[in-house]
Amino acid sequence: MAIVFVLIALLVVAVLVTGNWYVWRRLFRDTTRGPGAARRAGAVVIAGGWALTVGAFVAERSGAPFRLQQVLAWPGFLWLALSLYLLLAVLAGELLRPVLRRILERRARTAKAVTVPATPEPIPAGQGADRVPAPASRAESAGDHPGTAAGEDPGGGAADGRGTPAAPSGPSRRLFVSRVVGGAAAAAAVGTVGYGTYGVLSGPRVKRITVPLAKLPRAAHGYRIAVVSDIHLGPVLGRGFAQKVVDTVNSTQPDLIAVVGDLVDGSVKDLGPAAAPLAQLTARHGSFFVTGNHEYFSGAEQWVEEVRRLGLRPLENDRTELAHFDLAGVNDISGEDRGQGPDYAKALGDRDRSRACVLLAHQPVMIHDAVEHGVDLQLSGHTHGGQLWPGNLIAGAVNPTLAGLDRYGDTQLYVSRGAGAWGPPTRVGAPSDITVIELASRQA
Template identity: 45%
Template sequence: MPLSPFSLLIALGAVLGHLYLFRRLVWNLTSRRGPRIVAALVLGFMTLVLIARRYLQRTLPEAPGDVVELVSYSWMGVALCLVLGLAGVDLGRAVVALGRRLRPAVTAPSEPSVDVERRRFLSQATAGGALALGGGLAGYGSWRAFTAPEVTEVVVRIPKLPRSLDGFSIVQLTDLHVGPFIQRRFMDELVRRANALKPDLVAITGDMVDGTVPRLGGFVAALGNLHARYGSFFVTGNHDYSSGAEDWVAHLGSLGIPSLRNRHVRIGDAGGTFDLVGVDDWHGGRRLGQKGYDLDLALTGRDPERAAVLLAHQPANFKVAAERGVDLQISGHTHGGQLFPMTALIGLSWEHSAGHYRHGDSHIYVSRGCGFWGPPMRLGSPPELVKLVLTS
């Protein structure tokens, strides 16, 4: 299969990153041929594994595929942190050297040249500092990924919301990515924390899994313990499509969690209602030749005078949805970048990358997600559990 632009970016980063690690941690620190050859073979092998990881996961049986995912993504995170640590040290040294060059020249006795052993010692010291910094980043990022997500509470004003539903709360679970890393213990704790927020409704906005129902169904079954007055609802994400969307929709149905696949339902009681609208993933269906996002179908038959809340995995098409009468769109997908430097670059890809935005009287909230994808780390974008409180 042809590589996507994102896969090509990862492949380029893997090649350049490993070349940088080899130069800084091997070539500059030892002149011995044996260690250099061994290091080159190991780093070259890991480069190939990172580039071919998706192909290997598709073609290998599930158990070996899980091993490839665990090893490749764990090393990807560690290697990234090592590169960041080394780059930080090198940048600091460059700034110091530049400062020395810019200082006024002072007549002084010429200093003796630095001997080879001293240079090697300095290289080893800076490499050791970079390794410590990179290791610290990796440890913190891993801890942050697996600890409880932050609770973000946002009040959203919807003028068309009936007064009887003022204060209606929606807890959003998104981008769980249940798989080799995230399993039942993580899910049980997440469900416990979601229930503690006492939601009126739970919205599960896609990328729930990275794997099949037979393999992960027992972990996802924890979602059956969610408690909300008006229930829990699911919409598909791109990873759910590649994991077998139809099977997962059926599995969630067996847990009492209906899926909104380009349709809407009415939420409320005799005192007042609003429409909860759900759409399939923006890209997932098209990539696999299946039906996907269809806002027109989802809105068919609804009264535009009623308030509408849209569940959509990706923060795409928001302005169109707003102009079609959607008062609030709840999305995820971006992870807020998840790892530096993507946290600083994600805004180049998405106009609404993380947080609360408005277009006219309509709102969108884009969650950073509860779990993670790829490297089991979060740096600069902590996971979050979102509680949206609707008010008229």
């Protein structure tokens, strides 16, 4: 097992080194004429960025002073996102390079084909035999530019007979193409990360969906549950972000609020003040909480007590019977190593199955146990919808449902993309959301 882990680690390191060398080559080596400050600066930027990224993860996991975590988190996590999109952008640029080269070559051929020979100056009658033209200076015969060959543009490209610069040729053309493609790749990566970060920091948007439940009585038709997952309060997203989430949830005026895990990335000591706005959550039938995998990295027992103090009710393998349906919650599967994993028998074993049941469970993979226990609707998060494209391909491969509403037998599963972000405070192709689920009775 240890050998397998070492081999995988070596493979990951090899891929990272190769990818970063490739980015450095395309953005710095190929866009400069030779060794110099620009190439060295590029190497320093890339190596320094990864040093900050590793430092940010190590500081967070090792419980370093919170201020140090904050200092490292912003540049370190943003570099992680930026490096991904720099790599994708320069890879996409490989498709552009041959096209741009062909365009420049075609321009050069066209410029050469339309070269018009200089028209000799007409000689007035009677002066043809006697007039001797003055010898041209060497500068004039070389195209009016000292040190420049005739018919050549002083900027390095060929020129046509009318003095119009044409496309660069040879090494100059390759350098021009590399600079255009490299500049476009850098701009695209920075723009993508900037837009994705702005989307996260602006706060989640409200998504509304109607879910019919066969066992829901007519009196509960239109019941609204605000589903909040994956807020990820930590060194980057703090109290101000928590306040935005709370204000957004309260603006929907839900009947019930379900916080389905991954609330924090850090200890109660460091993040207690950031989580304080959760005490303002308001719903007719209260706010409920279940643990996610990140709670078990951050002190799950302490956070369960903290959210209880803030007015949320933790459902630790527990169930409450509301007026028209049962609401149950199970611990995340990450708690199994600590003897605090999900216990479906405790939460659901003795319930009246003629009543509708809504289950809060952080990870979508828990749906199969929910089906076995006759749950009508499971509410989950965890996937972030992939968060950073093309991460959705990986997240979709390891989760039964990536985002949205799905059905497994008689059980429906809704997966939220989450309100915050983990690692880079950036989302691309998977905007954050708070979902208001309106339950519908088929008897209505």
